[in-house]
Amino acid sequence: MTAAAGAPLSLRFHAAGEWPDGTVDSAGDLILSPETDAALAAIAAPVSVKAKTSVFRQGDAAASVYLIRSGAMRVAHQLEDGRNQIVAFSWSGDLFGLADHGVYLNSADALTDCDLVEFSRPALKSLFLKEPQLQGDFLVEAIADLRMSQRHLLLVTHQRVTKRLAGFLVECARQPDCYDPKTGVLSLIMDRTDIADYLSTTVETVSRTIGALEEQRLMTRIDLRHVHLDLAGLQAMMVR
Template identity: 40%
Template sequence: MGESQATLASTIRPDEFNVRVVDSWLSALPHDGEKLLLSDDDRQALSRIAVPVSLPAADMPIYHERDAAQDVFLLMSGLVRTARTLASGRRQIIAFHWPGDVFGLSEHGAYVSDAETVAPTRLARLPMRYLDGAFLQHPALQGLFLVKTLNDLRETQHELVTKSQSDLPTRLAFFLLQCVEHPECYDAATQVVSLPIARADLADYLAAAPESVSRAFAQLEQRRLIRRISPQKIALDMTRIAPFCTLADR
């Protein structure tokens, strides 16, 4: 990641490090249901090796597929998408990464996708050569990162099953429920999601044409699962939309 594309801040405070989780099965490790609870020593260790990076706009590259993988990244604020370009030339968005997510998956020493900002973003860049040393000195920190990786794998598997066995309206409803987990874009009092991404990104994530996504929104509204307040603001009927997203026959 070139410094000409990013602003390097001076430091990240230890108390700023949070690692997001979504499952409640982590009984063996300290968590509060939303994030892993890092010890003061863990936070200090990350603070010593982290390089803070600020990317002030959307669509700024973080790394490209097949770049040499020298770092992993912890998202402090903002939103990031990872994507691959298919043989047809079409972009497939693999995932959106939220504050507290770790990303930078590599294979044979190279990144397996592109990563770009969706909004102004702040990152902690963790050089792998230093992270390995931190793991040796702080075994609990290594365990936390392992649990985070397993947690993300479970989440990805759930998404793959949903995408492979569901029609487009169900996949769209599932994405809206994912947004509910993030207070940055969901108002629990009004049950309104403020979509954090453009419709083109949403279409590439759902592997559909933008026109098809628009029709899927209309179908969800006809079923009274949602109400469109504006193109970016969607009111959810939580009593209806959650059961709709199950894979059982409806």
């Protein structure tokens, strides 16, 4: 995890969902006023992390909140019984660093090389006092995260793993970074274990279930990390 030189940042906050006119741009990114943008940039520290390295661990003193400029992160929670539940995959424009009682609730690891922006919590807090409407932007982000968390809940509570996996693939295909709608090819950024930990199942079952979806012609493997999706078919099978 290395600090990069501090050029102007032009921060992009991605806000999934719909918002009042003037809140988000055509790409679904938050529109910050020039003042808040400048104020944010003033306290923003660029950070680069290499793939498969950790940004922070669950239980660490929560010093910062992070914004992803490029790359993808894995946010996971380790339970006392040894389980490792992935709480979210986070993409460029997403914030991460949820904390409680002064410590991070989850661990954050880079899936790919990432460019991050680090905001120290105290700095953010005092900036909130100076630029109160900045809280509105973070509110929008928090609500977007809440929606994502509920979607995840609905996904993992499907009794049949086939449905969970289908839903997961559809979710992934919403990420422009890794899905090409022209070709229908999805790049899987994470390994089978990550998928299992996200869907709350086992590697073996993920492997077998991918096989099952292939037999149903709902997906085709190109190689381990690239698959062709039948999006309509996958969505249809979620209903049945």
